[in-house]
Every structure is written in C-alpha cells, then in structure tokens.
Amino acid sequence: MTAIQRFRTALQESQLDMNAQARILQGHEKLTDHVSKERHAAFFVEIIERMDAELDLETRRDIRDACPCPVFQGQEPKGPVFLTYCYCCAGHFRFHYQIALDWKLVTRAVVSSALASLGAEP
Numbered sequence: 001m002t003a004i005q006r007f008r009t010a011l012q013e014s015q016l017d018m019n020a021q022a023r024i025l026q027g028h029e030k031l032t033d034h035v036s037k038e039r040h041a042a043f044f045v046e047i048i049e050r051m052d053a054e055l056d057l058e059t060r061r062d063i064r065d066a067c068p069c070p071v072f073q074g075q076e077p078k079g080p081v082f083l084t085y086c087y088c089c090a091g092h093f094r095f096h097y098q099i100a101l102d103w104k105l106v107t108r109a110v111v112s113s114a115l116a117s118l119g120a121e122p
Helices: 005-015 019-025 035-056 057-065 083-102
Strands: none
Touching: 005 019, 005 035, 005 057, 019 035, 035 057, 035 083, 057 083
16 A cells, blocks of 8 residues: 555544545545655645644544655655654554564654754754
C-alpha cells in the first residue's frame, strides 16, 4: 500500500465523521502516489495543516501514527514542518521497534524535531 493510500485508510479507520474526512481531503480525492515528490510532499503539508486546524492532538497523533511514509525522500522541506508530521516518523519507528521487541508501544509525545525547528533542535 502506498503512502497516500495508507493515509486515506488511516483517516477512514479513525473515528472522524465523513464530513470531517471530506474537509481534510478536499481537492485531493483522486490524488495518487504517482505524482512528483514535490506534489506528494505538498499534499501531506496541506493535509497536516488542515488536521492541525480541525482535529485535537490525540486524533491527529492516532491518524499520523497509523500512516508511516517517506514523504521527503532526498529533498529538503521548504519551511518548518508541523510536529503533527513528526508523529508519522514516530509511528514508523514505533512499528519497527514493536516488531523487534514483540511488544506494543505507544508514542506519548513529540517534544522537538529537527524538521519543525529547521535544524535548531534535535
């Protein structure tokens, strides 16, 4: 399953009503992973901005934790990245640690990020 498909699945499996899901995906209903890396990254930046504006922290974290994806592969973000995005990376690492440890883990919080701080913080 591709990154955009995983995000859509995570959104559908969340407890969000259909109207909230539609508002978050508005304008991107037919977007696939067969677009440029720049368009792919722009999609996730816009979606995360919408989620930050509309959803509470726990819901955002649950959706992003469920959807690990390598959005920025080899390219620098054009500005600070929202901490909500960083839950995606945390979810990706959590997924691998759970397999290695054979233990269910939970992402408690992302307190800093090199992406969010443009390299000023770890």
